Every structure is written in structure tokens, then in C-alpha cells.
Amino acid sequence: MSSASGTGNPTDKLDFTGLPPDSLHIYNEAALGTLEFELRYERSSSELHCTVLRAKGLKPMDFNGLSDPYVKLHLLPGACKANKLKTKTIRNSLNPVWNETLTYVGITEEDMHRRTLRLTVCDEDKLTHNELIGESRVPLKRVKPDQTKHFHTCLEHPPPMPSPTAMGEALRGISCYLREWENEQLHSLEERGRLLLSLQFLPPLSLEDKDVEGGGGGEGRRSGGLCVGVKRCAHLAAMDVNGFSDPYVKIYLKPDIQKKSKHKTTVMKKTLNPEFNEEFFYEIPLAELANKTLEVTVWDYDLGRSNDFIGGVSLSCHSQGDALRHWMDCLKNKGRRVERWHILTNELPQTLSHD
Template identity: 55%
Template sequence: MGLGVRGLQFTPSRSVCAPKARRMLRTPRVSTGLCPLPVPSPVPASFSSQGVFPPSFPRDAAAGSLLAAAAAHPAEGPGCSRASPPPAHAGAELLPLRSPTLGALEFSLLYDQDNSSLHCTLIKAKGLKPMDSNGLADPYVKLHLLPGASKSNKLRTKTLRNTRNPVWNETLVYHGITDEDMQRKTLRISVCDEDKFGHNEFIGETRVALKKLKANQKKNFNICLERVIPVDRGGDVEERGKILVSLMYSTQQGGLIVGIVRCVHLAAMDANGYSDPFVKLWLKPDMGKKAKHKTQIKKKTLNPEFNEEFFYDIKHSDLAKKSLDISVWDYDIGKSNDYIGGCQLGITAKGERLKHWYECLKNKDKKIERWHTLQNENHVASD
């Protein structure tokens, strides 16, 4: 005689057999949309008589216990791991769900410490989600350093047409990457489908914390793409780009030589998505008109190259009392120039800015180059 568990239906003709010695009870699975959870089978009558459950333990209670245990320890199924996810709590960041249906991306990363650059080689993708009516896609890859100015530090590959298995073998390079950036920044790598007649569509992405990389050692990745919920980074300092500055105190000329080499990833200030940048220098305090210099204007670019040097006639001993304000501006005809970002070097500065100034004072007649992050700090109006 078969016994049924209350609330569950079974085919009457199916016989219930005692399990074999080395096997667990077979349990039908119910789809929940996540990982499959088992539902308990009817408990054979022989179980109670064989001492599996005490005679006083009701069979319905036994089935309920099995169901509770099954919920606490779900069976392993395709795409599911044995480890249960951590409990959610208020304010917890949702983790992305990797999905093989979106495709996989193969790429490599290399941090060139000597040249302050990050090389990302996009090799290929496989099994991308079809995005077009022909069952294919027109994929390209887009890079974005987080946190950072959203438009200015994005790089992208070429678009490959009508394929779900694109091979790019294309290297994109970020310049002005410092050791500090490598400790706190994340590289977002997105795969998108280009649409000639509409808005480009997002396929999937992956994110790599740069602190996982070792300097001057290439690291290869082959990762399933995922869909990620945007993370609020409102507490981060707003970055407006980077500037490469050289400092040298010349004993022969008796003064400080400041070089403005280049800027990268500047914030776009104009409607065309670019800026017309120039750089201002101000050595203060108490330097008068001789304290200010500015570079030439570079048109329609977010990555200008200046390669200009400026001389300050000042005693070496006086530099310990000075600060150098560096500000980048967007030139506008007929109206006030827009402030892009700036930084200050000197004894009152901190971190890399203080270190750069100190190395200049310590090493006379030696040119010291350093990248510095531009921030939306307090500033005076442009001349």
C-alpha cells in the first residue's frame, strides 16, 4: 500500500520501492526560477518499521522535515553551486549574475609601470547573445575606468559585423595610470551591439579591480559576460582628467622650470563632446605678475599635448614656502572660460603632489615627471 504526503500529488500507479543501500531517496525537482529545489517523495512504510523514523514520529511530520531540510540545502543543478548565497541585508550591493547565454570574453591586461600606462588587449568573444533579426550581432567592446569622468576616459574597439564570435585582437591603451590608480580603480569592459538605425544595445560586461594586477606582468582573462546593476559612487571625489607635469630646479639658471607635457581624459565642456583646453600656472604667494603663466590653446580635444616649459626666477630655499597651482580650462570665444579641473603642488599638498614637490627640491638639476589627477576644486576666474 503506497502512502502519500499531504499536499503533494503522485501518480497512483507508480510503485514506491525501498532505496538501495548506497543511494539517497529520489526526489522530483520543481523549478523556482533560480536553482532547482527538491520536493520529498512519499516515505515508504518500511522506513518507520526499520527504525529510520521512530514509531512515534508522524510520517507527515517526517515529510515536512525533509522539505525544510531540502529548502535549507538545495540540490545542485546546472549553473548552481553547492554554496548557498550570503543573506541579503539592507544596503547590501547586489552581486551580478554571470550568464553563459550572454557569451564569454577573452582579453588580457598589462600595467606598464615605467610608462604609466594600462594596456587592454581584446582578443575575442564567443557565443554572444544574438541581437539582430538575422540571429547575429554587430559587436564592439567599450572600456571605462571607474571612478572617472564618464565620457572622457572611454575607449572602444572597432565594430565587427554579423557575428556572435568576433575576433578583435585589438589593444587599447590608457595613459597616465599611476600606482595609486591601480589600487583604487576598476576597469569596466562592456560588449555592445552597434545599431546603424537606432540606439546601440548593451550585451554584457565584466569588471576587473586593477589591484589584482602585478606591475609589468600580463594577466589573461576568459570570463562569462554579466549584467550588472549600476553602483552609486556619489561619495567619490569627482575626477576631471589627468595632467603630466615635470619639475626641475636648475642651479645653472637659478630657478624652477615647470613643464606641462600633456593631459588625458579631460572632461568634455562643449556641446560637441570635446573641449578647447589650455593650462594655467600660478606660483604663490607673493610672486606678483611673474607668478602666472599659461599654455597655448588646443582645439577640440580631450587629450591635448602641450610640451611647453615655463621658468620661475626663484631661490631654491624659497621653494619650500611656495605652492604651485595648476588649472586646466576650456576656452570659449566671447564668454567666460570653463574650469575643467586642477591640482596644487607644494609643501602644503598631500600624497603624490607633496612627493613630487619634495623630489624636485631634493634632486637639483634633475627633471622629475609625474601624473596628477585633476579635480573640481576651488579656483579663481580665468584671465
């Protein structure tokens, strides 16, 4: 975890210079408060650390003229349940101090270029629904790897959702933009969490290697094949009423005519961030592997009824993006273990078995 130290780091400071007095007065009347926090992306571990430091001058939300504030983090675009983190609640304060570090794992460099971190300050209310005080959004491309960046921002009202009629008027004639917007919304709905996989193609042992390993007996020696390591998942979608899941992972190597390629991990109870650290081996020549598809799915175990599909990913020469890069890196680097995080989507593969 990174500490809340920003000495010597670049700082985004508030700047009210140049504003006319009337504008400043209007701003002060509508002020929601300010939020101070730090972001640090650790490239080697694929972790994004957000240290929520403090807020000042928050808008009072309770009858006593105070608030019970906490901060929610949400990566955009992305499914809400799969990547939402929150701080503790500070009672009866308009100037809360958290000094709390929240960490996202499985964040790739591609994420840092295309995603935005939304920080929402809310007032907790035990009798009614929690109220939103204000928010701040930071494009992650502003954070350089392995450097702590300090932010001190004004909280803002969330952007209003336009009505379909107004939206149609505003976007009339720019169908390309609308298609991109719709694709982004679709992508944000599809993401169900992250999965860390390792792939390693192990070449067959030569006769000399077998003699060294086993004294020349020849029995039980390894042929060439694919070693699949299911490491861990992060920020899975919650499938149970308790806000958690009981996840396990299934893998298939297709086509699988004889239906012998299925492997399953153990079930991890009540967690959205399970660690499996299990490996499975497929005995197969490299030439045949180039025509195969590795299908990996994550499920929520339910006793006495059908298990719930959480998300999955398919890796082959016909995949795209990170899945294709991971598969090709494995095939091109015999003997080397290659690890990569993958985004789980809600697209259910052809395998419909729930066992």
C-alpha cells in the same frame, strides 16, 4: 602597443566543474556570452594596455538573431567622459574578433592598486539607443607590472542600482561604510582627466659656471629657480558639443602679490589628449619656494565667451598624496627633473581668471 600574444602567461579560465546539472542548465539559459582579453601595465611609461581579443556566444540583440557588438572600457572610480575608450564595431556577429589594443596613459601604481577596469559589450543600433549585452570587471591589482595577463571571463549583468529605501534598509547601522561609499562616489565625479608635469629646481650658477657658460660676460645668466614643464594631458573631460575640448594650461606661483607669475601654454584644438611640451621658469630662491603653491589649471578655450574650467591641481608643502610627494621630491633633489602624473579635479582654485 602590446600584441595579442598570451603564450606562457597566467590565464583566468572558465570553470564549471562542481556545478549541479540544474544550475548549469539555468546558467546556459541566461548566458550572455564570454569575453577574452589581455591586460599589460608598463610601469616605466605609466601605460595600461588592454587588448580586446574576441567574444563568443553573445546574446542576440537584433531581429536577425545577431548583434553588432563593440566593447567599451571604463576605469572605476572615474568620470565617464574622462576615461572611456571603445573598440570598433563588428557587424552581424555573435562571435566577434577584434584583436584591438586600447591604451590608457598616465596610470600610476596607486591606480593599479585601487581601481577596477570595467569592460562592457554593447550592441550598436543606429536607429535607437545602443543596448548593453553584458560586462566584466577586473580589479587592476590582479595585473603585475610588465607582465601580460590573459582573461577569459563570462559576461554578467551589471549590478542593479538599489532604491534609496532599500539602500537605507540594507545599510542601516553601518554608517562608516556608507561614508566611504559616498566619498568614493564624490571622488569619481571629481576626476576630469590626467596631467603630466615635470618639476626641477635649478640652483644658481656659481661664478665659475657662469664663466664657463658665457665667457665671463655676466649678462643674461641664470639665477636659481623653478622650471615647470607642462608635458601632456590624457583623457580630459569633453567640454564642447563635438565631444572634444580645445585645451590649454595655466600656471601660477602663489602668493602672487604683483600678479606676475601667470604662464599659459598654447591652445590645442579638438583633442582630449593634448601634448604641450612647454617649459616655464620662475626665478626664486629655494627657501622662498618652500612657502609657495604651484597652481596648475586646464581650460577649454572658447572664442567669444568665457573659457570652461576642465580641472586643476595644486602643489605645495600643504598638499596631499601625489601632489605633496611631487613637490617634496623637487625640493629635496636640486637639479633633478622629477615627472609625475596628476589627477585633475573639478575643484576650482582661488584664481578665477578665464583669460
